Amino acid sequence: LMERKTHVKVNRKEVMLAKLRKSCSCTPKKLKNFVMDFLPVLRWLPKYQCKEYIWGDVMSGLVIGIILVPQAIAYSLLAGLKPIYSLYTSFFANIIYFLMGTSRHVSVGIFSLISLMVGQVVDRELLLAGFDLNDDAPPALGDGSLQNDSQSNTTAFNLTVAGMNAECGKECYAIGIATALTFVAGVYQVLMGIFRLGFVSMYLSESVLDGFATGASLTILTAQVKYLIGIKIPRSQGHGMLVITWINILRNIPQANLCDVITSAICIVVLVTAKELGDRYKHKLKFPLPTELVVIVVATLVSHYGKLNEVYASSVSGAIPTGFIPPKVPHFNLMLRVAVDALPLAIVSFVFTVSLSEMCAKKYAYTIRANQEMFAVGFCNIIPSFFHSFATSAALAKTLVKTSTGCQTQVSGVISAMVVLLVLLFLAPLFYSLQKCVLACIIIVSLRGALRKFRDVPARYHVNKVDTLVWVVTMTASALISTEIGLLVGIVFSMLCIIVRTQRPRTALLGQIQDTSFYEDDLEYENLSSVPKVKIFRFEAPLYYANRNYFLKSLYRLTNLDPNLEAARRKKHEKKEKQHLKKGDHTTANGLGIGETTLQLVPKQIDFQALVVDCSSISFLDTTGVNTLKEILKDYKDLNISVLLACCNPSVIDSLKRGGYFGKDFGSMQEMLFYSIHNAVQFAKDQK
Numbered sequence: 001l002m003e004r005k006t007h008v009k010v011n012r013k014e015v016m017l018a019k020l021r022k023s024c025s026c027t028p029k030k031l032k033n034f035v036m037d038f039l040p041v042l043r044w045l046p047k048y049q050c051k052e053y054i055w056g057d058v059m060s061g062l063v064i065g066i067i068l069v070p071q072a073i074a075y076s077l078l079a080g081l082k083p084i085y086s087l088y089t090s091f092f093a094n095i096i097y098f099l100m101g102t103s104r105h106v107s108v109g110i111f112s113l114i115s116l117m118v119g120q121v122v123d124r125e126l127l128l129a130g131f132d133l134n135d136d137a138p139p140a141l142g143d144g145s146l147q148n149d150s151q152s153n154t155t156a157f158n159l160t161v162a163g164m165n166a167e168c169g170k171e172c173y174a175i176g177i178a179t180a181l182t183f184v185a186g187v188y189q190v191l192m193g194i195f196r197l198g199f200v201s202m203y204l205s206e207s208v209l210d211g212f213a214t215g216a217s218l219t220i221l222t223a224q225v226k227y228l229i230g231i232k233i234p235r236s237q238g239h240g241m242l243v244i245t246w247i248n249i250l251r252n253i254p255q256a257n258l259c260d261v262i263t264s265a266i267c268i269v270v271l272v273t274a275k276e277l278g279d280r281y282k283h284k285l286k287f288p289l290p291t292e293l294v295v296i297v298v299a300t301l302v303s304h305y306g307k308l309n310e311v312y313a314s315s316v317s318g319a320i321p322t323g324f325i326p327p328k329v330p331h332f333n334l335m336l337r338v339a340v341d342a343l344p345l346a347i348v349s350f351v352f353t354v355s356l357s358e359m360c361a362k363k364y365a366y367t368i369r370a371n372q373e374m375f376a377v378g379f380c381n382i383i384p385s386f387f388h389s390f391a392t393s394a395a396l397a398k399t400l401v402k403t404s405t406g407c408q409t410q411v412s413g414v415i416s417a418m419v420v421l422l423v424l425l426f427l428a429p430l431f432y433s434l435q436k437c438v439l440a441c442i443i444i445v446s447l448r449g450a451l452r453k454f455r456d457v458p459a460r461y462h463v464n465k466v467d468t469l470v471w472v473v474t475m476t477a478s479a480l481i482s483t484e485i486g487l488l489v490g491i492v493f494s495m496l497c498i499i500v501r502t503q504r505p506r507t508a509l510l511g512q513i514q515d516t517s518f519y520e521d522d523l524e525y526e527n528l529s530s531v532p533k534v535k536i537f538r539f540e541a542p543l544y545y546a547n548r549n550y551f552l553k554s555l556y557r558l559t560n561l562d563p564n565l566e567a568a569r570r571k572k573h574e575k576k577e578k579q580h581l582k583k584g585d586h587t588t589a590n591g592l593g594i595g596e597t598t599l600q601l602v603p604k605q606i607d608f609q610a611l612v613v614d615c616s617s618i619s620f621l622d623t624t625g626v627n628t629l630k631e632i633l634k635d636y637k638d639l640n641i642s643v644l645l646a647c648c649n650p651s652v653i654d655s656l657k658r659g660g661y662f663g664k665d666f667g668s669m670q671e672m673l674f675y676s677i678h679n680a681v682q683f684a685k686d687q688k
Contacts, residue, residue, distance in 0.1 A: 002675065004650070040372065041099050041410070048409065056406030061415020063290070063405045064107055064398055068416055069423050070292040071110060071398075071446070073317065073431060074439035077227065078115035078220060080122040080133075080235070081174055083320050083431070085388055086110055087424050092384035093392040094417040098410045100376035102368040103357035105407050107398035107416075108380055112446065113216045114349055114393045116223075117483055118178055121341045123237050125177045125334075131170045133235040178390040180334035184342035185391055186381030189350055193374035201351045207460075208490040209351065210453055211471040215478025215486050217450035218242060220443060225249055227440035228264040230257025230314060239481050259312035260437040267295055267441035275445060282404065292442050296434060304433035315436045320428040327386045344484045345391055346378075353377045353394040360403065397446065466501070470494045505541030507554035510614060510677070517678035519614075533607070534684045535559050536677060538614040543625035551628060561606055563635035609641055610684035614677055616647035626659030633661070633672075642687065645673050646680040 036042050072086035079086065090109045097108040123133055192198065222242050226233050226249060233248040274291035308314040354373050361368045380392050402412060453471075461468040473493045478486025510519040511528030519536055522528050537555055541547060556562040613629075621629070633643045648656070653673065656662060662669040674680040 037369075037372065038375070039099055040102050044409065048411070053408035053411070056408045057411040058415055060402050060405035060407035061412035062419060064402055064412065065416040065419025066290045066293050067398060067401065068109060068420055070296045070439075070442055072420070073296075073320075073434070074442040074446075075110050075112060075115040077436065077439055078112060078119050078223065078443065079178065079390055080119040080126070081178060081390065082171060083317060084424075084428065085175055085178070085390060086115075087320075087420055087428070088324070088387055089384060089389040089392055091417050091420045091424065092387055092389050093380045094413040094420070096380045096383055097376055098413045098417075100372070100379055101357075101410055102372050102376070103360055103394075104366065104409050105360040105364065105399060105403050106353065106357050106394045107402050107413070108353065108377065108394050109392055109398065109416075111349075111352070111393040111395045112220055112443065113213060113352075113483075114345065114391045116216055116220050117341075117345050117348070118181060118390050120237070120241075120483065121181055121338055122174050122177050123235055125337065126170065126174055127237055129173060131173065133237070175388055175390075176331055176334055177338065179328075179385040179388060180330040181338040181342050181345065182381045182389065182391045183330040183385040184335050184339055185346040185349065186378045186383075186385065188342055188346035189374055189378030189381065192346070192350070193371050193378060196371060198350075198354070198370050198374055200347060201354060203491050203495070204347070204351050204487075205467075205470065205494050207467040207470040208474050208487070208494055209355075211474030211490055212348075212478050212483070212487050213450045214453045214471075215475040216483045217447045218475075218479040219483060221447060221451070222246060224440035224443050227315070227436045228260065228444070229253070230260030230437060231255050239485070241482065242479050257312065257314060259308055259314045260435065263299065263308075263314070263435055264437045264441055267299065267438050268445065270295060271441060271445040272448075275448065295442070296431070296438060299438040300431055300434045303435050308435065309433065317431055317434045317436060317439070320431055322425055322428050324424070325388050328388070330385050341484070344487055346381075348487065349381070349391060349393040350374055350377055352396075356394040356396060356399050360399065363403075397449065466497050470497060499546065502541045502544075503547045504550055505539065505547065505617075507540070507551075507558065508538045509558045510536040510538055512681075517676070519677045519681075531681055531685075533609045534612060534681055535608045535610070536612045536614060536681070538617065540617040542620045543618050543628060544620070544622040545624035548624050548628050552632070555632065559608070559611065561639075563632070563639055563641075566606075567635070567638055606639065606641070610644060610687065611636055611641055612644045612646055612677060612680045612684065614647055615645055615649075615652055618652055619649070621652055621655040621659075623659070626655055626661060629656070630659065630661055642684065643672070644680040644684060646677045647675065648673060 068090045069087070072090045073083040076083040076086040093109045097106075101108065126133060192200065219242055222245050223235075225245075229249075231249065231252045232255070233245070233252055236244040236248070271291055274289055278285065278289050278291075303309065303314065303316060309316045350373075353376075354368075354370050357368045357373055358370075377393065384390075384392070457468065457471075460471065470490065470493055474486055474490030476486075477489035481489070508521040508523060511522040511525075511530050512519050513525075514527060514529055520528060521538070522530070535558075537558060539551055539554070543551055611632075618625075629643075629645070636643050645656075656673075657666065662672060671683070674683065
């Protein structure tokens with residue numbers, strides 16, 4: 001046996017107290033490091049290499065800003081809010097992440113999946129408060145309304161259901177719900193950062209995230225179809241929204257607006273063609289074509305001068321005011337209503353941001369701090385919630401555009417924010433005549449990446465069938481039930497798959513590779529030779545309470561011997577022999593003499609005298625696992641078969657020692673435990 005190192009026992013209480021004293025102490029140097037860590041911009045901005053970085057940052061910032069404006073206006077449809085709030089969100093998120101983020105390339109701002117999750121909560125609360133979810137209902141003005149048009153048809157509601165005693169209209173209440181939801185999600189993210197709960201993201205596997213994104217994309221696509229064809233149907237809410245919406249769409253197709261249908265067809269053809277050409281010739285283009293902006297400008301001009309709203313009743317965006325609304329604290333009573341909804345929103349937002357940050361850091365050879373990313377995205381939600389903004393996250397498409405246009409640092413984010421600010425202060429009213437069907441086209445075309453995941457299903461299935469099943473279940477639940485339930489179903493199902501895999505792992509009997517000291521699965525490899533009088537059993541999973549029975553059944557099946565049944569058979573045989581002796585018959589039922597009977601107690605089918613258990617794949621043992629090994633040790637010993645353990649890792653050995661597997665003084669440990677299968681086999685051969 002190899003001699004184990006003696007580890008000095010650490011007094012955990014003293015260690016914890018020392019860490020607490022260190023963390024609570026305050027020195028000028030420590031305070032400076034804390035501020036520099038909390039605001040990473042203070043570290044890298046003084047070292048900014050202007051001549052080398054400025055051109056790439058300005059170009060990528062301008063391109064992202066040009067993309068942000070139409071996307072922000074479009075994604076307001078998903079969130080069920082006015083376009084001005086989406087512009088606020090894009091502006092503040094870029095500024096705050098510039099100050100607090102550790103990734104140089106990630107683009108944080110408005111994101112389709114997050115907007116959808118916000119919109120579902122907003123719609124539900126509006127419905128519970130008694131508002132009409134019809135987008136074309138007259139706007140209701142309240143204390144948070146942006147418009148002061150006295151000629152508009154206004155209806156105010158005195159809302160006491162959520163604890164808001166002041167009169168508040170539909171738009172005011174909707175942004176109140178969105179800001180409360182955003183604030184709570186940000187608080188969750190900051191708390192997760194404080195308590196270092198970033199490990200939660202580990203339970204969202206790639207299959208779960210891809211399935212969730214694809215299922216949510218189907219929901220987004222479905223929600224935009226009514227704008228594409230210009231029909232007026234109520235916004236579906238609750239579980240099964242996708243099916244209900246499609247039923248309503250099919251029922252109301254005869255009411256489709258021909259002007260919207262033609263506009264949508266033209267816009268989709270132009271956008272898809274431009275995207276495909278951009279993907280094909282991206283190596284020749286210095287920056288992506290601003291197709292969305294061109295489409296929006298042209299469509300707005302055509303709609304304005306063609307009077308499509310007045311003549312053809314085409315639905316338009318309406319007035320988008322300029323400037324900023326005075327900040328307002330999110331309402332506490334509304335926070336209580338959306339506290340549960342904010343949790344999946346916080347987790348999804350954080351996971352997408354960190355995964356994209358790590359992807360960029362790996363590609364461009366620098367490091368990020370996941371915990372600081374948690375703080376950054378948390379404050380990107382908390383602070384803007386006071387300025388009538390909603391939840392944000394990193395977005396893959398804009399991040400890829402950033403990296404492809406020469407982005408070097410987050411200075412590009414400030415440039416993008418300035419572009420959005422220009423629209424907020426001066427250009428927003430120009431989008432009054434923009435048709436909603438054009439915005440829907442932009443949203444749908446932006447879903448190409450997520451919807452293309454369907455083409456990857458055969459390849460995914462070829463790589464891993466279980467992961468494909470997780471993807472299908474998550475996608476189906478996200479689309480047919482709801483996004484939040486779909487995410488939960490995906491996490492639970494992926495965990496169940498792991499549990500099932502450990503409950504019924506691969507088991508095998510091993511044979512020896514000829515003329516070597518190595519052993520492999522006898523069913524998987526040719527030309528393996530069996531070891532006389534020795535069975536070698538491999539179990540490819542931890543041994544714990546959930547797979548104990550499977551371990552025993554597999555062992556008995558592969559060795560063709562159940563020691564309990566054999567022991568019972570022997571007892572029955574001995575009982576019959578005693579009965580024959582009492583009768584004075586010196587021959588047994590088999591026709592053998594009493595002296596020969598003893599030789600027959602071990603049946604002919606037992607063709608081995610030693611069982612070697614390959615523990616190389618057993619990562620840990622619980623109490624049940626230790627007791628199981630002790631049980632087979634005793635049962636096989638009763639049949640004069642020795643049980644030898646090989647390739648145990650130190651934690652398994654420690655568990656066996658604590659469980660008393662080797663006896664009190666570990667005296668027989670050298671005859672029961674071996675560091676290789678070959679050593680165990682050689683020992684078994686040397687035994688008589």
